[in-house]
Amino acid sequence: MQSGPSTPDNPPRPAPTHALDGRPVTPRPSIDVARSPANTEEALVVKSRAEGLSFYYGAVRALKDLNIEIREKRVTALIGPSGCGKTTFLRCFNRMHDLTPGTRYQGRIILFPDSIDLVDKAVDPIEVRMRIGMVFQKPNPFPKSIFENVAYGLRVRGLRSKARLEEEVERALRRAAIWEEVKDRLDNSGLSLSGGQQQRLCIARALATNPEILLFDEPTSALDPIATARIEELIAELRDQVTVIIVTHNMQQAARVSDYTAFMYLGELIEFDNTSKLFTNPSQKATEDYITGRYG
Amino acid sequence: MSEASEGHIFKATDGALSDLRLRAHAMGLLVAEQVETAVRALLESDLEAAQGVLVRERQVNAYQTEIEAESFRLLAQRAPVASDLRMVLAVSRAVTDLERAGDESKKIAQFALASAGHMTGGPSRVMHRSLRHMAELASEAMRVAVDALDRGDERVAHDVARLDRELDQEFESALRQLMTVAMERTRLLRPIFDTVFALKSLERIGDHAKNVAEHVVFLVSGADVRHAGRDLPARGSQH
Numbered sequence: 256m257q258s259g260p261s262t263p264d265n266p267p268r269p270a271p272t273h274a275l276d277g278r279p280v281t282p283r284p285s286i287d288v289a290r291s292p293a294n295t296e297e298a299l300v301v302k303s304r305a306e307g308l309s310f311y312y313g314a315v316r317a318l319k320d321l322n323i324e325i326r327e328k329r330v331t332a333l334i335g336p337s338g339c340g341k342t343t344f345l346r347c348f349n350r351m352h353d354l355t356p357g358t359r360y361q362g363r364i365i366l367f368p369d370s371i372d373l374v375d376k377a378v379d380p381i382e383v384r385m386r387i388g389m390v391f392q393k394p395n396p397f398p399k400s401i402f403e404n405v406a407y408g409l410r411v412r413g414l415r416s417k418a419r420l421e422e423e424v425e426r427a428l429r430r431a432a433i434w435e436e437v438k439d440r441l442d443n444s445g446l447s448l449s450g451g452q453q454q455r456l457c458i459a460r461a462l463a464t465n466p467e468i469l470l471f472d473e474p475t476s477a478l479d480p481i482a483t484a485r486i487e488e489l490i491a492e493l494r495d496q497v498t499v500i501i502v503t504h505n506m507q508q509a510a511r512v513s514d515y516t517a518f519m520y521l522g523e524l525i526e527f528d529n530t531s532k533l534f535t536n537p538s539q540k541a542t543e544d545y546i547t548g549r550y551g
Numbered sequence: 552m553s554e555a556s557e558g559h560i561f562k563a564t565d566g567a568l569s570d571l572r573l574r575a576h577a578m579g580l581l582v583a584e585q586v587e588t589a590v591r592a593l594l595e596s597d598l599e600a601a602q603g604v605l606v607r608e609r610q611v612n613a614y615q616t617e618i619e620a621e622s623f624r625l626l627a628q629r630a631p632v633a634s635d636l637r638m639v640l641a642v643s644r645a646v647t648d649l650e651r652a653g654d655e656s657k658k659i660a661q662f663a664l665a666s667a668g669h670m671t672g673g674p675s676r677v678m679h680r681s682l683r684h685m686a687e688l689a690s691e692a693m694r695v696a697v698d699a700l701d702r703g704d705e706r707v708a709h710d711v712a713r714l715d716r717e718l719d720q721e722f723e724s725a726l727r728q729l730m731t732v733a734m735e736r737t738r739l740l741r742p743i744f745d746t747v748f749a750l751k752s753l754e755r756i757g758d759h760a761k762n763v764a765e766h767v768v769f770l771v772s773g774a775d776v777r778h779a780g781r782d783l784p785a786r787g788s789q790h
Contacts, residue, residue: 507630534632536773540556547635548564549556 300367302327302468302498303348307362308374310343310352317343319522320362325468327367330490330499332513332530334506336550340522341502345470348373348500349387350380366467385412388461389470393477394453396445396460401428401437404445404456408464423463430496431459432489451482458489462497469493471501475508487512506546510534518542567625568638571618572701575642575649578614579697579763581607582649582656583690586756589659590686593749594679596666604660611653618646634770641770645700645763652693652759655752662749666742678732678746681725685753688718692760700763705771711764718757725750 303325310318318340325331333341343352350373352358360374366386373383385408396404405424414420424441428434433455437448445456454474461469471490475483490499490512503509509516510530517527518541526533526542537543544550559565585604592601622643625631631639692714699707726747733743765777 506632510632535636537633543633544556546632548559548561550560 299329300327301325302367303373304365304367305344305347305362306365308344308347308364309361310340310347311359311361312355313357317522318347321524323517323524323527325498325500326515327498328495329514330494330501330512331515331517332509333500333502333517333519334504334509334546335519335525336545337504338521339519341517341519342472343522344519345389345472345500345502348468348470349384349389350374351389353380385464386466387468387470388464388466389472390454390457390461390474392473394450394457396448396453396456398444398446400442401445401448401456402441405459405463408460412464424459427459427463428456430462430493431455432485432492433459449482451478451485454478454482454486455489458486462493466497468498468500471499471503473502473504476504483508506534518545520545564629564631564635567621567629568631568635571621571625571639571642574614574618574621575645576697576701578611578618578646578649579693579700581611581614582653583693583697585611585653585656586659586686586690586693586753589656589663590682590690590753592660593663593666594683594686596663598664601660601663604656605664608653608657608660611650615646615650619643637770637773641700641766644769645766648759648762648766649697652756655756655759658752659749662745666745678725678729678743678750681721681728682746682749682753685718685721685725685750688714688721689753689756689760692718692757693763696760696763696767699767700770703767703771705768708764708767708771711760715757715761718754722750722754 301324305321305323308318308321309316321344333345335341346352347360347364363375364373365371366373371378397407402424405427406420409420409423414423425434428437433452436452445453448456475486478486487508490501493499501513513530515527516530516533518525518533520541526537526539528538533542534546537546585607588600589604591597592604622639625639692711695707695714696711699711729743729747733740768774768776
């Protein structure tokens with residue numbers, strides 16, 4: 256993890272008023288978070304905003320006019336029953352649906368600070384995926400060495416220098432809290448690791464390209480409680496460095512790791528609020544029924 | 552806030568939550584009865600009634616232990632959220648207040664026993680009216696609060712605050728009267744002191760009833776109104 260003195264490889268965390276690449280974020284709208292005492296110490300900025308986002312699988316409208324603001328360097332959880340569209344929504348952020356024929360986006364997902372529309376066909380999905388990483392439900396390391404798993408994205412980006420690659424791979428593995436466990440066996444297959452380690456390797460792989468947003472699609476559903484706790488701890492640590500959106504079926508996980516929670520149902524956004532508010536006193540009956548297990 | 556639908560998909564959760572609520576209600580009714588019996592024992596020098604209060608006090612304590620253990624288990628095993636979580640917290644907070652109101656009834660009963668045994672001469676006759684009036688207010692406040700908790704009725708909770716206010720005023724005026732009596736009839740000092748303690752117990756019971764009502768507001772709306780001033784704020788103003 257990034258801790259201790261800063262070095263060229265381990266720069267001090269930029270102030271929240273700047274993006275990861277150091278660009279000022281002044282043009283971005285700020286959000287009134289006065290309701291949450293925990294969030295009053297700083298003005299939060301919007302990292303991304305879905306505007307009237309609908310999504311179609313053929314004729315089926317899976318997302319219905321979503322409007323939601325994702326706060327920078329905060330964890331946003333998407334919850335809701337199976338089929339509510341939370342994973343579909345998550346996948347829009349890095350254009351995963353482009354690979355499925357017959358799908359169609361409507362509306363926009365604006366990425367700040369450069370205000371590009373992530374679902375605009377004119378925007379290169381490869382570039383989108385460099386800036387918005389994803390970690391899946393099942394750990395899916397490449398059948399390559401641990402080192403190559405992490406180096407892959409960097410090579411795609413055109414990084415050739417062996418020394419630079421080694422530096423960046425170590426940095427990503429450290430950020431994913433797995434360096435100490437794998438530093439002596441970087442040439443071993445990624446598949447030789449335990450499930451929890453494989454998932455952290457996948458997180459390191461996603462972190463290697465310095466994404467601005469990291470998407471987690473039920474990242475711990477295949478893991479035991481200890482491996483789950485490690486991933487949750489990792490998400491808590493990453494919170495300072497990258498914007499996180501996580502889909503989870505585990506209510507307690509959403510309550511533990513996220514700052515904001517969005518409850519979705521039948522492709523619609525029902526409620527979006529501070530996680531503490533949503534889990535103690537939700538405004539919508541549907542949210543209340545779902546999180547308390549009364550869903551009919 | 553939103554009202555939750557009736558039943559949980561996992562039926563055992565319904566059972567555990569309603570059991571908690573039923574037990575809290577039973578405890579509340581018992582405490583309200585303890586208040587009434589203790590005061591009757593005092594006013595009518597009814598030894599048997601006073602003894603009964605002391606015996607049932609053990610039952611009040613047992614309720615507290617049981618309900619808190621059950622709340623603890625519920626939190627650990629069912630991880631309730633939203634209205635369910637507020638229910639568990641409100642009930643465990645209410646139980647603490649109910650138990651303390653039970654303690655105050657015990658003090659009144661002990662005083663009744665002591666005065667019946669001619670140890671103190673009983674409460675001054677002139678104070679009977681104040682005692683009776685305060686006892687009525689205190690037990691009504693407790694009954695209304697317990698009922699509000701059972702029904703999750705925030706509106707009724709506001710009535711408790713009014714009753715508590717009346718109790719406080721009655722206590723102040725009783726103290727003034729007692730002061731006058733004490734100055735005129737110094738040989739009655741002991742019974743006057745005892746009466747003051749009994750009145751103070753009733754005044755405290757009113758406070759506990761008001762606390763229970765505040766827990767009801769938290770249960771229903773999620774608002775913490777415990778330190779919001781003398782009166783419970785109007786519905787919805789604490790969000």
